[in-house]
Each structure stands twice: as structure tokens, then as C-alpha cells.
Ligand SMILES: Cc1cc2nc3c(=O)[nH]c(=O)nc-3n(C[C@H](O)[C@H](O)[C@H](O)COP(=O)(O)OP(=O)(O)OC[C@H]3O[C@@H](n4cnc5c(N)ncnc54)[C@H](O)[C@@H]3O)c2cc1C
């Protein structure tokens with residue numbers, strides 16, 4: 001293959017498509033290589049799309065992107081075995097365009113996004129796996145693929161190959177991702193008639209609800225569950241740290257089955273037809289796990305660079321933003337006639353630091369470790385909170401003062417006075 | 433040697449479901465694929481090209497989204513691709529489909545003679561297996577259905593030899609070209625195209641023919657008007673609770689066979705046994 005490109009983008013997920021689109025718009029000659037049968041075909045199905053990130057890339061995306069529902073209600077639930085306790089926040093403000101968050105089906109959205117990149121001039125080839133980076137000394141000069149005649153050259157390569165990025169590891173730029181830095185999420189799509197969904201969640205035709213869950217749903221492991229409404233289906237899933245699954249000997253689908261059987265969740269999906277089951281890794285190591293993200297002739301964007309905000313379950317927006325920033329860096333250098341050397345590509349890091357991506361990840365940098373070492377947040381507290389609520393609500397002849405006292409005592413018994421103060425401090429440090 | 437391969441983009445039937453209450457087909461999230469049988473046809477055409485040189489043209493009649501299926505065929509190594517697409521084709525049954533495809537193939541022949549036309553055995557969504565034979569009849573060319581292997585092609589004599597799966601055996605057939613072949617499954621395996629083919633497929637300027645370009649003047653012959661078939665009802669058959677079981681005779685004695693059969697019946701229906709025993713008394 002004699003043809004040479006300005007940039008090769010590996011992957012056609014959120015980061016790869018954002019990069020390819022931005023590069024093509026900037027007039028660079030781009031080749032995008034995707035392993036899946038189509039862009040998005042390897043992607044875990046349902047997801048929440050945050051408008052801001054895509055809006056910065058394609059301002060009028062709402063006119064044509066395949067969107068399911070805009071979210072008007074957020075529920076946060078803490079579950080124990082039989083109950084949930086939580087908040088529902090619904091606001092008419094979320095019902096006024098331009099909408100802030102949408103549910104999407106990734107396979108559809110990614111195909112649309114990739115089509116935009118191709119229309120802008122990028123060349124995308126699918127069903128082709130990049131097997132390694134071609135190096136000239138330390139400089140990346142192209143990629144090798146699994147196809148016959150499969151070496152292709154370029155001045156720079158953007159690695160947007162997702163969570164378990166093998167390429168940077170293989171080239172010796174980064175080390176293997178650690179089990180404590182990745183969560184394993186399983187997710188299913190349950191089909192239900194549109195009217196049923198709208199009745200069950202008390203929503204209108206285009207409106208959607210998301211439920212975020214924590215507590216016993218994760219069987220005492222560090223993780224969360226989620227459920228959201230698509231047009232004619234419900235996505236639900238649960239994610240926990242890979243290291244916890246190993247330790248606790250629970251399989252992800254056992255956990256998901258337990259979640260589906262929970263008395264607060266079962267009625268929401270009753271009578272549905274399950275279609276898709278998918279498991280996928282999520283990088284959760286946060287700020288401290290971010291590897292080197294640029295070098296001579298290469299840049300990393302998206303999950304491949306561990307750019308995920310676990311606590312807010314934001315990933316795709318960080319992927320899009322980092323993909324866009326990586327591309328912009330190259331477009332600017334090209335326009336200035338400068339080579340894609342490591343020194344010049346350090347501008348990418350500077351752009352990241354200025355953006356919400358690094359600011360947010362930095363803010364929560366302690367969270368992974370704190371939650372990792374303090375499982376009580378996922379085990380003891382949900383139980384305590386649920387019992388406390390029951391004690392208060394149940395009318396049984398016991399006076400309120402005694403009830404309060406018994407609640408207080410149950411917390412102290414479980415965690416000790418000092419423990420409670422310590423936990424409060426840790427929680428504050430994690431999110432501060 | 434010029435082969436035309438007819439392909440159809442179909443919903444992946446492994447993932448399609450009929451709504452249990454409304455009996456409508458639930459297509460949401462069901463990916464579109466190339467009809468699997470058509471890939472065996474395409475691979476066979478590509479193998480002939482490998483052996484004898486020439487051109488492989490892929491044709492589909494379908495909506496604009498069928499473009500993806502055609503590009504995929506190009507990435508496997510097909511040389512040309514034509515999308516026959518026009519609102520006027522909507523609702524075409526096998527009669528109208530074979531009419532439109534025949535007219536298209538005639539147009540292709542104007543530019544380059546065609547030696548072989550390939551179709552799949554049948555589709556996985558319509559399942560009629562009528563389109564291939566329909567085209568052969570209209571073109572008045574030879575027809576070989578359920579072909580499992582192309583044994584040889586003699587370009588001098590313009591003859592083709594094939595193996596055809598038939599009830600109870602395999603037939604060796606020889607016929608004259610041009611000829612239409614409907615290909616069976618499992619006869620070959622689709623290749624993994626070169627990077628060059630992939631690039632060509634991605635950049636290929638796809639030909640989209642409307643009904644005029646496909647040489648159709650008479651709108652009465654296509655679409656709903658040209659389709660006498662009426663789908664009056666779609667329903668999901670109740671799944672069979674048990675599979676049929678074959679019982680073989682050991683010694684050609686029907687009495688023994690009857691005893692085995694009764695024993696099997698009675699284990700399934702103990703009440704029946706008691707009932708019969710009571711009456712026999
Ligand atoms: C269960 C679950 C739920 C989630 N929910 C949300 C949510 O609601 N909102 C949100 O914002 N984020 C969510 N995320 C996170 C989000 O999915 C990711 O952060 C986002 O997809 C990252 O985009 P990406 O482009 O970096 O990677 P991906 O989208 O994973 O794309 C990487 C692409 O690269 C391809 N690829 C990999 N290796 C190669 C190779 N060697 N050669 C060629 N191609 C290759 C892959 O096939 C893939 O298409 C969720 C994740 C999971 C697992």
C-alpha cells in the first residue's frame with residue numbers, strides 16, 4: 001500500500017469519530033480504521049449522550065442525529081435487598097430545547113457520527129484491525145493491519161481504540177491497564193411497547209428518565225447500577241470493579257439477574273423482551289491512571305487514555321472532547337507547517353488541562369482509591385439508611401425520640417463514632 | 433468472463449421478532465446484513481474471476497441504505513456495483529422484483545455481455561426462492577438451481593458443469609452459458625478482502641439507477657401495481673413444544689415397530705395407557 005495519509009485514526013467510537021470529523025474538516029487527509037463490522041457495532045448498546053460535547057463538534061446535531069429521548073428526570077436510588085431510598089428530580093426546565101441530555105442507541109449514533117466524518121472527507125474502513133504501530137525509532141510512522149497488503153503510513157496516528165488499548169502497550173509507550181483501574185459493566189436492552197414505557201415512567205413521547213443506583217445492587221462491591229428509557233426499550237446494567245468480581249467470585253450476569261429481580265426494579269421491566277446482552281470494560285482509575293497521552297507521531301484519545309469520569313458515568317463526552325482536541329492539535333500544527341513531534345504534540349496535553357476533562361478528573365482523583373478501600377459505602381450504609389427510613393416511617397407505637405435514638409445507635413454500632421466521622425471525611429475528600 | 437451477482441439486503445432474521453400481541457414485525461435495532469446465501473454466490477463468482485479473469489458486477493434492488501451492502505461486496509473484490517432504487521419499486525413482490533432485475537441485467541448486457549448470473553438459493557426474509565428462476569425465465573436463459581459446486585467452465589465451448597443438490601443425491605449437470613445459477617449454502621467461505629479492495633470500496637462512486645436507468649418504462653409492472661401477491665397476515669407460529677422423533681425398524685417387522693411406538697406413546701401419556709387397558713378388559 002503506497003498511499004500515505006496525514007493522520008490515521010484507530011477506532012470509530014466516540015473519540016475516533018470526533019477526531020476523524022475534526023481532522024477532515026480541517027482539511028487533513030484522514031484514514032480511519034475500525035475493527036467492528038460497522039462503526040459502533042462493537043459498542044455496548046444504550047447510552048446517555050451529553051449534548052455539550054457533541055454540540056462543540058457538530059452544532060446542529062439535534063436536527064439529524066438518531067436520538068431516543070431527552071432526559072427530564074433523574075432518579076438516584078440507594079438499594080438494599082428489599083427497598084430503595086432515593087431522590088427523584090424532574091424539572092420542566094429539562095423539557096425546554098435545546099435539551100441537555102439524551103438517551104441514544106450507540107450502534108445507531110456511531111454510524112451517524114461516522115457518516116458525518118466521511119461526508120467531511122475522512123476515509124473509513126471497517127472490519128480491519130490495527131495489529132501494531134509502525135515505528136521508525138521512537139516515532140510512529142504508520143500502522144500494520146490484519147489485511148493483506150496491510151501496512152499504511154501516516155505522519156501521525158491517533159489511538160482511539162477504546163478501553164483496553166493494546167497498541168500503545170505493544171509499542172512500549174504505556175503499561176498494561178490494572179484490574180483495579182477497570183470496571184466491568186454488563187448491560188441488557190429490554191424491549192417494551194412505547195406506550196408501556198411512557199405509562200410506567202409517567203413521561204411523554206420524547207421524554208426520558210434515568211435511574212442511577214448504588215448500594216446492595218453491587219453485592220457489596222464497588223459499583224453502580226443504571227436504568228434508562230429509550231424509545232421502545234429500556235437499557236439497564238450494572239458495573240463493578242474488575243478486581244472485586246475476582247475477589248467476590250460473583251459473575252457479572254448473576255449480579256444483573258439479582259438487580260432485575262429486585263422488587264423495585266422488576267415491575268419496571270415486567271413483560272419485556274430482552275434482546276441484547278453485552279459486557280464491556282470501563283476505565284475507572286481516574287486522574288491517577290491516565291497514561292502518557294502523546295509522543296512522536298502519536299496521540300491517545302477517549303477510553304484508551306482512561307478519560308472517564310466514573311462517579312458521573314461520563315465517558316462518551318470526554319472521549320469526544322479528547323478526540324476533538326487531539327485532532328485540533330494536529331490541524332493547527334499542520335497549518336503552521338510544523339512537524340508532529342513529541343514536543344509539538346505536547347500542546348494536546350495543554351489543551352486537555354485547560355478543558356473540563358482534566359479539571360473534573362483531577363477533582364475526583366482520590367475517589368477510586370477511597371471507595372476501593374472503604375467498601376462500607378456500598379454495603380453497610382445502604383442497609384443502615386434503609387433501616388433508618390423504615391424505623392421513622394413505620395407507625396408502631398414507639399415514640400419518635402426513641403426511634404431517633406435507635407437509629408443513631410445502629411449507625412454507631414455498625415461503624416463506631418470515630419468510624420462515622422472518618423467515613424464522612426473520606427466521602428467529602430472523595431468528591432471535594 | 434462477466435458475472436452478475438444479485439444480492440439482497442435483509443434484516444438479520446436471527447434477531448427479528450414478531451410482537452406477540454400486535455403481530456407486527458419488530459425491526460428496531462435489527463441490523464441489516466447481506467442475505468447469507470448471496471455471499472456464497474458472490475464468492476463463487478469471485479473464484480471464477482480468480483481462475484478465468486473478467487468482471488464481477490453486483491446488483492441489488494432496494495432502498496438507499498442498501499448501499500452499505502453493495503460497498504461490502506466491493507470490499508470483497510467485486511468490480512462494479514449497481515443500486516437499483518426508486519420509490520416506484522416499493523412493495524414489489526417476487527414477480528415485480530424479478531421483472532425489475534431482469535430489465536437491469538439487460539441494461540448491463542448492453543455495455544458488456546454477461547456469461548453467468550448468480551443469485552442465492554433464497555432470502556432469509558422472503559424465503560420464496562422465486563426471484564432467481566423468475567429472472568432466468570424472463571431472460572430465457574439456462575437455469576441451474578441449488579448448485580453446490582461449480583465443477584468447470586469451458587469458455588471456448590461456452591459450457592458450464594455443476595453439481596446440484598437434489599432429493600436423495602447429487603446431480604452432475606452441464607449446460608450452455610449464459611446461465612443463471614442459484615447457489616446453495618455452505619459451498620464456500622467468503623474471503624477476507626485486501627486492503628486495496630477496501631479502499632476502492634470506500635471510494636467507489638456507486639451507481640444508483642432509477643427505474644428509467646434500469647430500462648423500465650412501464651410502471652404497471654413494478655411496485656405494488658406489478659405485484660399480485662398480497663401478504664394478508666403475518667403471525668408468529670406457536671413454537672412446537674417437542675421435536676419429532678424418528679423410529680427406525682430393526683428387523684423389518686411392523687409388529688415390533690408398533691410395540692415400540694405404543695411404549696413411547698404410553699410413557700408420554702400414562703392416562704391413555706390406563707384408559708385403553710380398561711376398555712380392553
Ligand atoms: C455499560 C456501559 C455504559 C456506559 N454508559 C455511558 C453513558 O451513559 N454515557 C457516557 O457518556 N458514557 C458511557 N459509557 C462510557 C462510554 O461508552 C465510553 O467512554 C466511550 O464509548 C469511549 O469512546 P471511545 O471512542 O474512546 O471508545 P469506544 O467507543 O470503545 O471505541 C473504540 C473503537 O475502537 C475500535 N478498536 C479497538 N481496537 C482496535 C484496533 N486494534 N483496530 C481497529 N479498531 C479498534 C473498537 O472496535 C471501537 O469501535 C458507558 C460504558 C459502558 C461499558
Ligand SMILES: Cc1cc2nc3c(=O)[nH]c(=O)nc-3n(C[C@H](O)[C@H](O)[C@H](O)COP(=O)(O)OP(=O)(O)OC[C@H]3O[C@@H](n4cnc5c(N)ncnc54)[C@H](O)[C@@H]3O)c2cc1C
Pocket residue numbers: 438439440467469470491492493494523524525526527529533550551552553554555557558559560561562563564656659661663666
Ligand atoms: C414479512 C414480509 C412481508 C412482505 N410484504 C410484502 C408486501 O407487503 N408486498 C409485497 O409485494 N411483497 C412483500 N414481501 C415480499 C418481498 O418483497 C420479497 O422479499 C421480494 O419480492 C423478494 O423475494 P424473496 O425475498 O422471497 O427472494 P427470493 O426469491 O427468496 O430470493 C432469491 C435470490 O434472489 C435475489 N434477490 C431477491 N431479491 C432481490 C433484490 N431486491 N435485489 C437483488 N437481488 C434479489 C437474491 O440473490 C436472493 O438470494 C414481503 C416479505 C416478507 C418476508
